[in-house]
Amino acid sequence: IPPPNVKQVLHAATSTQLPRGQSLGSLTTGTGSLVNSNQTSQTAGPGGPVLLQDFHLLDKLAHFDRERIPERVVHAKGAGAHGYFEVTGDVSGLTTADFLGRVGKRTPVFARFSTVGGESGSADTARDPRGFAVKFYTEEGNFDMVGNNTPIFFIRDPLKFPDFIHTQKRDPRTHCKNPDMQWDFFSHVPESLHQVLILFSNRGTPDGFRHMHGYSSHTYKLINSQGAVHYVKWHFRTNQGVRNLKAAEAERLAGADPDYSTHDLFNAIERGEHPSWTLYFQVLTEEQALNYKYNVLDVTKVISQKDFPLREVGRMVLNRNPENYFVEVEQAAFSPSHSVAGIAPSADRMLQGRLFSYPDTHRHRLGANYLQLPINSPVHPARNQQRDGPMAVSDNGGRLPNYEPNAFGGPSETAATRDVDVTARAEGALARHPFVLTDADFEQPRALYNLLPADEQQDLVDNIAGNIALAQPAFQASILPHLYRIDKGFGSRVEQQLKRAAHKL
Numbered sequence: 001i002p003p004p005n006v007k008q009v010l011h012a013a014t015s016t017q018l019p020r021g022q023s024l025g026s027l028t029t030g031t032g033s034l035v036n037s038n039q040t041s042q043t044a045g046p047g048g049p050v051l052l053q054d055f056h057l058l059d060k061l062a063h064f065d066r067e068r069i070p071e072r073v074v075h076a077k078g079a080g081a082h083g084y085f086e087v088t089g090d091v092s093g094l095t096t097a098d099f100l101g102r103v104g105k106r107t108p109v110f111a112r113f114s115t116v117g118g119e120s121g122s123a124d125t126a127r128d129p130r131g132f133a134v135k136f137y138t139e140e141g142n143f144d145m146v147g148n149n150t151p152i153f154f155i156r157d158p159l160k161f162p163d164f165i166h167t168q169k170r171d172p173r174t175h176c177k178n179p180d181m182q183w184d185f186f187s188h189v190p191e192s193l194h195q196v197l198i199l200f201s202n203r204g205t206p207d208g209f210r211h212m213h214g215y216s217s218h219t220y221k222l223i224n225s226q227g228a229v230h231y232v233k234w235h236f237r238t239n240q241g242v243r244n245l246k247a248a249e250a251e252r253l254a255g256a257d258p259d260y261s262t263h264d265l266f267n268a269i270e271r272g273e274h275p276s277w278t279l280y281f282q283v284l285t286e287e288q289a290l291n292y293k294y295n296v297l298d299v300t301k302v303i304s305q306k307d308f309p310l311r312e313v314g315r316m317v318l319n320r321n322p323e324n325y326f327v328e329v330e331q332a333a334f335s336p337s338h339s340v341a342g343i344a345p346s347a348d349r350m351l352q353g354r355l356f357s358y359p360d361t362h363r364h365r366l367g368a369n370y371l372q373l374p375i376n377s378p379v380h381p382a383r384n385q386q387r388d389g390p391m392a393v394s395d396n397g398g399r400l401p402n403y404e405p406n407a408f409g410g411p412s413e414t415a416a417t418r419d420v421d422v423t424a425r426a427e428g429a430l431a432r433h434p435f436v437l438t439d440a441d442f443e444q445p446r447a448l449y450n451l452l453p454a455d456e457q458q459d460l461v462d463n464i465a466g467n468i469a470l471a472q473p474a475f476q477a478s479i480l481p482h483l484y485r486i487d488k489g490f491g492s493r494v495e496q497q498l499k500r501a502a503h504k505l
């Protein structure tokens with residue numbers, strides 16, 4: 001792989017040019033009045049104080065003061081693009097979802113890719129999972145697939161999520177990243193190590209957003225017209241080929257071009273090189289899901305493609321850059337709970353926790369009317385009895401009744417829609433039923449380690465040891481037994497490296 005040419009990448013990323021000779025008319029205030037001067041404030045005499053009557057000045061400053069909204073608490077740095085999804089494989093027997101209903105059917109999409117732990121200005125090439133979120137603007141309302149570039153995750157209970165993320169963010173005292181927190185947490189939560197291995201392999205530093213796969217990670221349910229349920233994992237496989245950066249190159253780029261992946265996606269689309277991904281499903285009947293050797297509702301586990309091969313569903317193509325980053329990318333609000341009939345969440349605990357968390361954070365980040373923002377609104381306008389609230393920018397229901405049922409003809413509910421798996425049953429005591437760590441939790445990380453070619457195995461050992469070495473000896477000691485439990489050779493290689501690093505100090 002030739003090293004990326006940073007100069008060229010930076011140069012091509014101009015987006016604000018106007019077509020030659022085009023005039024945008026006169027400057028106005030927010031109220032539309034012509035602006036006499038945009039350079040000089042009104043003052044009482046040439047040396048006197050500024051005047052409160054200068055609306056243009058006051059409004060300009062006051063608006064600037066309010067430019068920042070809360071950034072995403074995770075996945076704050078990202079880039080997005082518009083495109084379409086086209087069905088290429090028949091899955092109509094699995095789901096009533098209209099956008100998957102027939103081969104050839106096209107649906108507009110908006111995708112956003114991101115890093116996880118860094119702030120909105122952080123480096124794109126940081127070692128981190130990558131977010132892979134797609135909003136499908138279907139005829140039946142919006143469907144969001146909010147996945148990652150990894151088929152699994154660090155934890156399997158949503159109660160652990162804020163603690164886990166705290167360890168990836170900044171130390172409460174120093175406001176710096178702190179490897180102690182990270183290795184302390186991983187040592188206490190060893191089910192995280194499968195994802196930790198992916199993170200410290202070269203897959204933890206993908207070469208831009210175009211060269212990585214995307215996964216639902218969780219198992220979802222598909223419901224067909226008979227009400228029958230199948231379990232499914234989503235795999236978006238890149239048609240650009242997987243490319244990862246070596247650690248040294250990723251670190252160099254973090255300094256030379258912190259917006260490397262953002263530039264890469266934007267420039268490729270401007271050049272007419274439209275990135276695409278082929279969507280596949282891994283499909284299990286309920287019976288197969290129930291009897292599988294791993295719990296399909298445990299998001300730290302993959303389902304082997306040998307056991308359940310990929311089945312082609314369609315192609316996603318990204319062919320249009322946003323016109324305005326804030327309006328289209330920053331205000332985009334994805335959620336696993338934005339769904340359509342025919343697709344339902346499984347009982348995966350993490351997924352269930354996420355169903356709450358995303359709309360909750362959107363209401364905090366964007367406001368109660370976040371679904372009215374153009375990037376989030378469905379192709380057919382929402383019809384319901386929700387009214388008012390801050391920044392109602394739709395017609396707010398116009399003169400239609402704001403209650404239901406009513407005698408005015410609706411809008412009213414549609415009983416035929418299949419938005420819930422009516423066959424699902426739950427039983428057992430209402431209690432906190434913990435996942436118990438077993439040897440099975442170490443099998444998949446072991447298989448992953450042993451599957452890596454020798455050079456990539458060495459990269460993994462170097463990357464993980466290099467990072468553990470930054471933690472205090474007590475935390476180094478607490479993670480090592482878990483690495484030995486994954487594979488004796490792996491544990492020993494990391495330990496040797498740590499000894500060498502300690503010797504150098």
Ligand code: HEM
Pocket residue numbers: 071072073074075078112113114130131132133146147148153157158159161215216217218299332333334350351353354357358361362365
């Ligand atoms: C973003 C919570 C697990 C993928 C977010 C955000 C929150 C959140 C609060 C910010 C959303 C926003 O401000 O718009 C959680 C919780 C989790 C969890 C509570 C576990 C209980 C996961 C998992 C995945 C994932 C397992 C992948 C399979 C993403 C992505 C974004 C995101 C892709 C960025 C969406 C965008 O581009 O706007 N998450 N998350 N998260 N999360 Fe999670």
